[in-house]
Amino acid sequence: MLLKKEKRLPFYAVFLLPGFLLFLLFFMYPNLSSFYYSLTNWNGLSAPKYIGFSNYSYLLSDDKFFPALFHTLRYALIVTLGLNALGLVLALALDSGIRFRNVLRTVFFAPAVLSMLVVSYIWIRIFDPDGSLNTFLRFLGLDGLTHLWLGDPATALYSITAVNIWQFAGKSMVIFLANLQTIPIELSEAAELDGATKWQRFVHVTFPLLAPSVTITTVLTAIDSMKVFDYVYAMTEGGPIESTTTITYFLYMQGLKAGQVGYASAGAVINFFVVAAIAIAMLGFLRRREGRMQ
Amino acid sequence: MKRSFRTRLTELAIWVFAAIMSYPVFLVVNSSLKSHQELSLEPFSLVRSVTFEHYERVIQEAKIFLSFGNSVLVTVLTIALAIVLSAMISFSIYAGNQRFGRTIFMIMIASIMIPGQLGMLPLYKLASSLHLTNTYVGYCLITAASQLPFLVFLYVGFLGTISREIVEAAGLDGCSVYRLFGRIIMPLLKPITATAVILLTLGIWNDFLGPLLYLQDSSKQTVILMVFNYVHFYTKDWASIFPLIVLVMLPNLAVYLALQSYIVKGIASGALKG
Numbered sequence: 001m002l003l004k005k006e007k008r009l010p011f012y013a014v015f016l017l018p019g020f021l022l023f024l025l026f027f028m029y030p031n032l033s034s035f036y037y038s039l040t041n042w043n044g045l046s047a048p049k050y051i052g053f054s055n056y057s058y059l060l061s062d063d064k065f066f067p068a069l070f071h072t073l074r075y076a077l078i079v080t081l082g083l084n085a086l087g088l089v090l091a092l093a094l095d096s097g098i099r100f101r102n103v104l105r106t107v108f109f110a111p112a113v114l115s116m117l118v119v120s121y122i123w124i125r126i127f128d129p130d131g132s133l134n135t136f137l138r139f140l141g142l143d144g145l146t147h148l149w150l151g152d153p154a155t156a157l158y159s160i161t162a163v164n165i166w167q168f169a170g171k172s173m174v175i176f177l178a179n180l181q182t183i184p185i186e187l188s189e190a191a192e193l194d195g196a197t198k199w200q201r202f203v204h205v206t207f208p209l210l211a212p213s214v215t216i217t218t219v220l221t222a223i224d225s226m227k228v229f230d231y232v233y234a235m236t237e238g239g240p241i242e243s244t245t246t247i248t249y250f251l252y253m254q255g256l257k258a259g260q261v262g263y264a265s266a267g268a269v270i271n272f273f274v275v276a277a278i279a280i281a282m283l284g285f286l287r288r289r290e291g292r293m294q
Numbered sequence: 295m296k297r298s299f300r301t302r303l304t305e306l307a308i309w310v311f312a313a314i315m316s317y318p319v320f321l322v323v324n325s326s327l328k329s330h331q332e333l334s335l336e337p338f339s340l341v342r343s344v345t346f347e348h349y350e351r352v353i354q355e356a357k358i359f360l361s362f363g364n365s366v367l368v369t370v371l372t373i374a375l376a377i378v379l380s381a382m383i384s385f386s387i388y389a390g391n392q393r394f395g396r397t398i399f400m401i402m403i404a405s406i407m408i409p410g411q412l413g414m415l416p417l418y419k420l421a422s423s424l425h426l427t428n429t430y431v432g433y434c435l436i437t438a439a440s441q442l443p444f445l446v447f448l449y450v451g452f453l454g455t456i457s458r459e460i461v462e463a464a465g466l467d468g469c470s471v472y473r474l475f476g477r478i479i480m481p482l483l484k485p486i487t488a489t490a491v492i493l494l495t496l497g498i499w500n501d502f503l504g505p506l507l508y509l510q511d512s513s514k515q516t517v518i519l520m521v522f523n524y525v526h527f528y529t530k531d532w533a534s535i536f537p538l539i540v541l542v543m544l545p546n547l548a549v550y551l552a553l554q555s556y557i558v559k560g561i562a563s564g565a566l567k568g
Contacts, residue, residue: 008391011471015386016398019379019442026439027405030413030420037416044419090308098305106554107312110319113550113557115500115518118539121525122318125325125532132321132338166315171561178562216565227410230502234522248411248503255415256507268412275409 038266043259055266064242065267068250069274075161075246076225082165083221084214087172092202094173095180105177109170116167120234123163124150127235150236153243160231160244172217179213180206211290218286226275247271319543326536333533348537356538357512361520362545364509368433368516369498373491376438380445380490381483385475387446388453389461399450402443410440418507426508433508437498445490448564452486453479492553492560499546517542 038055042048059065090108094101111119126132127149134146149159183206191201229248232238238245238253245253247267255264325333326348327341336342352358383402387395417436418427426432461474498504505519515523521542528534550557 007471012386012390014472015382015475016390019383020398022379022435022439023383023402023405023442026417026420026436027413027442030417031405031408032413033416034412044415090311093304093308096301096304098301098308104308104312105558106551107316109558110547110550111315112561113496113546114543115502115521115546117500117502117518118521118542119318121521121535121539122322125321126318130337132317135338166318169315174558174562175565220565223409233502234525248414251411251414252503256418261415261419264415268415272409272412276407279407 034265034268034272037262038269040262042262042265044255044261045259048262051262055263056270058263059266059270064245064250064254065270067242068245068247069271071157071244072226072228072246072248072271073274073278075157075164075228076222078158078161079164079225080218080221082161083168083172084217086165086169087176087217088210088214090169090173091176091180094177105170105174108173111167111169112171114167116230117234119163119167120231123159124235127159151240153241156236156240156244160228160235163231163235164225164228168221172213172221175213175217176210179210183209211286215286215290218282222278222282322536322539322543325532326540328533330533337532348533349541352534352537352541355534356520356524357515358517358520358538358541360513361515361517364430364514365499365516365518368430368437368505368509369495371430372434372437372441372498373494375434376441376445376494377487377490379438380442381449381480381487382475383442384446384449384453385479387450388456389471389474399446402446406443406447421508428509428511428514430509430514433504436508437501437504441494441497448486448490449483452483456482488556489560489564492557493564496557 037048039050039052040048041051041054094104098104124131128134129148129151131149133149137143137145147155150156187205187209188201191205196204227248228246229252232244232246232249233252236244238249251264251268251271254267255261321338324341325337327344327346329343329345329347332342383398387399421427421432421436424432426435456479460478500518501516502518502522505516506522509515509519512523521538524538525535
């Protein structure tokens with residue numbers, strides 16, 4: 001501590017208090033009060049009344065909530081795998097001594113600076129029954145593959161994951177590229193001298209050293225995609241037949257549009273515990289893997 | 295150096311892929327320049343006769359300039375607030391009592407793990423009871439508050455690499471903590487602040503859910519919310535929607551092309567530290 005005792009109070013009052021109060025009021029308080037509201041029948045207008053765990057038992061038989069949770073988890077899993085795989089492949093391709101790598105990097109990263117909402121509207125036009133994707137398939141004579149991409153419960157969620165992966169592939173590529181540049185070339189050269197093939201060098205030398213960017217891409221993508229809202233609201237409004245209703249969309253509709261704040265809060269609390277359990281398991285796994293590989 | 299067949303193959307594959315990746319942007323620009331007739335008869339062919347008629351109409355109808363002004367206002371205010379407050383919190387953790395600072399730090403770090411949806415509903419109700427919905431101030435305070443944990447994490451991590459000797463020397467010279475913060479610490483924080491500003495700008499400028507909840511009033515709408523309202527009004531009227539989308543995309547892409555290396559570096563370093 002650099003300050004004399006009598007100066008500490010004004011120091012904290014100036015530096016810590018304003019920001020910390022804002023954090024407590026608009027971040028901590030709403031999050032913690034969700035636990036309380038989940039035990040009430042609050043409609044957001046009249047005074048909340050304590051009703052015990054009724055909301056939770058209603059949720060168990062809600063035909064929208066658990067499907068929404070599973071849609072969100074499936075969505076997050078696909079996007080996380082997709083962004084890791086595509087980001088890695090693009091980074092390796094750009095790192096392999098090809099020409100115009102800076103131009104290509106610019107092109108691949110560009111979608112990541114756009115708004116997810118705006119991107120959604122462009123993709124609606126691509127996925128439309130008479131959109132560019134189906135038109136292209138018909139042009140190739142593949143009429144059998146044409147589809148109501150966003151209008152069929154079997155494909156709608158996957159179509160949205162494709163948009164997400166398209167938009168942020170460049171972002172994970174950039175993370176992998178930054179990581180690749182930290183790997184000393186001598187390591188790979190030494191392995192080459194020892195007679196390792198290109199594939200062996202990748203599996204045993206390069207990939208283990210990319211563990212940090214796998215961790216980062218996975219954690220960042222998982223966090224972002226569990227919150228997915230913009231794409232869903234713009235492209236499908238949770239449909240068809242609730243097949244793309246994700247957690248955030250469910251909470252928005254149930255809590256703010258239908259005014260069942262207490263009920264939706266119980267959903268938010270369950271979601272919190274599920275996400276926390278996954279986050280802890282995932283971090284434990286990735287840390288151990290990173291430790292083992294280095 | 296002669297390039298191998300393999301490299302050429304990689305190049306070919308990646309250019310094909312680049313073309314596919316750029317298609318959505320091409321589609322929207324190309325379509326926005328077509329006349330009504332061309333758009334309905336040949337929606338996906340290359341534009342034959344370029345027309346700006348839709349742009350003229352959209353600029354007159356949509357509240358583009360107002361919305362851009364609103365977006366600039368809330369983005370700048372929110373970032374300024376978030377940066378200043380989180381730098382001050384981090385400095386108090388760094389220069390203050392160590393055990394107390396660690397406690398504050400742990401509270402903020404633990405809250406990074408909380409999914410944003412948990413407090414969404416109570417926060418909205420709190421804001422409306424404080425009459426902060428539909429105000430710029432409300433949006434800025436709420437959005438800045440949500441960014442504080444991550445920013446404090448970045449700043450405290452960075453401050454940890456600065457030797458406390460500098461700070462102690464400043465103390466011996468009779469330099470007050472306030473001057474120490476303004477003259478020495480803030481300038482040292484510049485590189486990490488640049489990273490933070492890039493990440494925040496991308497997030498806030500493109501934010502949809504925040505304005506949807508807190509800036510609904512059409513006179514206060516941001517660019518993103520303007521697009522949303524406009525598309526809802528002109529459902530599937532692509533001739534009107536595409537030019538608007540192009541106009542909204544342009545500043546993002548222009549800033550990106552101008553500051554590309556900073557943005558890419560900012561994303562990568564922000565991620566590697568995060």
